[in-house]
Amino acid sequence: MPKVKNWQIGRDMEYPYPESKPQKQVAFIFDPNKCIACQTCTMACKTTWTSGKGQEYVFWNNVESKPYGFYPLGWDVQTLGLLGPQKWEGGKYAGKTVFEAAPDQESVLGYLPNERDYESPNLAEDECSASVERGEHLKGVHKKWGFYLARICNHCAYPGCLAACPRKAIYKRAEDGIVLIDQKRCRGYRECVKACPYKKPFYNNTTRVSEKCISCYPKMEATGQQSQCTTNCIGKIRLNGFKSVDPAQANKDNPFDYLIHIRKIALPLYPQFGTQPNVYYIPPVHVDPKYLLQMFGPGAEEAVKAYRNAPNDKELLAALTIFGCAEPMTSKFKAEGDLAVGIDDKGAETARVPTREPSFVREFSQKTGAFLYNNS
Amino acid sequence: MKKLLVLAFLLAMGSISFAAEPVITSGAVKDILTDPMDPAWDGAGATIIPMAPQNVATPGIKAASVPSIKVSSVHNDKDIAIKVEWYDSTVNDAVNMSDKFADACAVQFAVKPGTEPNFMMGEPNGPVQILQWKAAWEKDLAKGYQDVEQAYPNYNVDTYPETKAVPQKANYPVTSFSPNAQKYIAGLAAGNNLSNPLKNTSVEEMNAEGFGTLTAQATQNAKGKGVSDYRYWKVVIVRPLDSGDASDAVLKAGSTVPVAFTVWDGSKGERGARKNFSDGGWVKLNIQ
Incomplete structure (x- = not known):
């Protein structure tokens, strides 16, 4: 099997096809710290792309309550279970990827979900890691945690779906790294559904072929705008655009390169799977560090520290503030005083927003013994 | 000693059914047989073909789920009918659910006359014609899409x-x-x-020139009918001897051509390359 370089696991790895890099790579950064699981992204995607017959159960975008929410049921723990315990040695992954652990007669380690695994798209909604005892929240800070994980196709550099398709019906576009399923060549074998560790290809029960997130490429090509799930996000947790293909080429003006490669604050989801996913997450700060290590790799702890310090870090604050501030894709950003400025690839401004909301501190009224601001 | 005798017996059985290279004889009839339950098939003879697991290209299967198939054939100078029978304890004919796969079988011919390209889906410049009968399409025909x-x-x-x-x-x-x-x-x-x-047929006609190249033909002129009869699938695939379609193999009465077979058991998740194929590859089809 050919060897390819996977920077996310800090080493070369086996992949069924030799290295073939796109000119640029579509990327997303999600900030779960800001997500409230309102599912507006889910519905924006659903109404745009998967409202048809045979797609009733299909969610190219979903938001699940971690640690117990999954769609399909148990998608990540099932693949983690198949892989078994694996190790990181510093920034290098010493375990096996889903390609390296592929069993006899398979090109990728995976499983095909049972149809019932798709029965409960929002199972365990709002459940946290353990039950909060009665009155515990009044006694101080408790250690129970939970967060919302928004998920779409990762448009991986080394897609599991593409590796497993025996018909080469799945391709990664050379111009932007978007991964697509050719609807005419697909024969509905569901090898992609089985192989994708993120379970993001879905079988269409009406057309009998598989479909997946298309990164809103028709919208992007026609208007230069970000994806539907990004522009409809009311929590402004998302940024969609392009990153440099190689970390060595990272450009500090590019918000993706800056957050992913330079500050290393936006991390891949389950990098140990080995597909080099291109949706990056800012780890939720209050979650058990062990869980973050498993989900986002060894950089999680440092990322949390940097994120917590963002109010004192002007440039980082500017990069984080341009999330959700404009429909067009932002390819450059800069901090100008207390403003964050976004610029598109033609040099036009996409956003100019304050990094701090104006605030007003009410005076304490001795008369009423409260922070009141009226004539009482 | 007893064990040795059993072994010798098994070997002898093997030599009767399989050791001689199987030849399928397609006799001439007046009217082509399109129904697998037609008693006229009894006069057509039958050849047992052992099956093997596809494990050359990934994904594959480790052991054959269908050990053998029974093949018969007749022709009427215009059309040729090939009947494939195999044991399958479950009828799987649904492909409208995300985790279900359907039973199927396929017959393969070399498109270029006188050639024997790689029996596994052909090879570059050695195209094959594949006729796949699908239990799911049979159900579509019988009960609507x-x-x-x-x-x-x-x-x-x-x-x-x-x-x-x-x-x-x-x-x-x-x-x-x-x-x-x-x-x-x-x-x-x-x-x-x-x-x-x-759907107007339960048989899809395709071409291939190697693994992963399977492509549906623009002109679909094969028909078929499959019946599950007491846990045996009995399937007839009918195609014109000479369809006039350049991507089809031309079959002539009085000739012997190579033919290969594949069977899928949907209950075992078999689809695509996860399949059983006729052991040894090409089998001779003698069109009388």
């Missing part, structure tokens, strides 16, 4: 964009969709045969 409402009879939907329900029923057969609404059914709009709800 099997869709979401057939897979999940109690499902409920408010509406689909740009469609109107069939009067009096919250029912949306794909055929009732307007041409504009059909554009949004991606597989159908892309012209994928599998997505077409208007």
Whole structure:
């Protein structure tokens, strides 16, 4: 099997096809710290792309309550279970990827979900890691945690779906790294559904072929705008655009390169799977560090520290503030005083927003013994 | 000693059924046999062909799930009928659910006369013609296109964009969709045969020039019928001897051509390359 370089696991790895890099790579950064699981992204995607017959159960975008929410049921723990315990040695992954652990007669380690695994798209909604005892929240800070994980196709550099398709019906576009399923060549074998560790290809029960997130490429090509799930996000947790293909080429003006490669604050989801996913997450700060290590790799702890310090870090604050501030894709950003400025690839401004909301501190009224601001 | 005798007996049995290279004889008849249950098949003779697991290309299977098939054939100078029979304890004919796969079988010919390209899907410049009978399409023909409402009879939907329900029923057969609404059914709009709800055959005709190259033909002129009879699938695939289609193999009476077979057991998740093929590859078909 050919060897390819996977920077996310800090080493070369086996992949069924030799290295073939796109000119640029579509990327997303999600900030779960800001997500409230309102599912507006889910519905924006659903109404745009998967409202048809045979797609009733299909969610190219979903938001699940971690640690117990999954769609399909148990998608990540099932693949983690198949892989078994694996190790990181510093920034290098010493375990096996889903390609390296592929069993006899398979090109990728995976499983095909049972149809019932798709029965409960929002199972365990709002459940946290353990039950909060009665009155515990009044006694101080408790250690129970939970967060919302928004998920779409990762448009991986080394897609599991593409590796497993025996018909080469799945391709990664050379111009932007978007991964697509050719609807005419697909024969509905569901090898992609089985192989994708993120379970993001879905079988269409009406057309009998598989479909997946298309990164809103028709919208992007026609208007230069970000994806539907990004522009409809009311929590402004998302940024969609392009990153440099190689970390060595990272450009500090590019918000993706800056957050992913330079500050290393936006991390891949389950990098140990080995597909080099291109949706990056800012780890939720209050979650058990062990869980973050498993989900986002060894950089999680440092990322949390940097994120917590963002109010004192002007440039980082500017990069984080341009999330959700404009429909067009932002390819450059800069901090100008207390403003964050976004610029598109033609040099036009996409956003100019304050990094701090104006605030007003009410005076304490001795008369009423409260922070009141009226004539009482 | 007893064990040795048993072994010798098994070997002897083997030599009777399999050791001699199997030849399928296609005798001439007046009317072509299209129904697998037609008693006239009894006079056509039958050849047992052992099957082997496809494990050359990934994905594959480790052991054959169908140990052997029984093949018969007749022709009437115009059409040729090939009957394939195999044991399968479960009827799997649903492909309208995300985790279900259907039973199927296929017959393969070399397109270029006098050639024997790689029996596994042909090779570059050595195209093969593949005729695949699908249990799922047989059900589509018998009961109408099997869709979401057939897979999940109690499902409920408010509406689909740009469609109107069939009067009096919250029912949306794909055929009732307007041409504009059909554009949004991606597989159908892309012209994928599998997505077409208007089936007129249970056999799909395709070409291949090696692994992963299987492509549906523009002209579909094969027919078929499959019946599950006491846990045996009995399938007849009928095609013209000479269809006039350049991508089809031309078969002539009085010649012997190579033919190969594949069988899928849907209950074992077999589809695509996860399949059983005729052991040894090409088998001789003597068209009398």
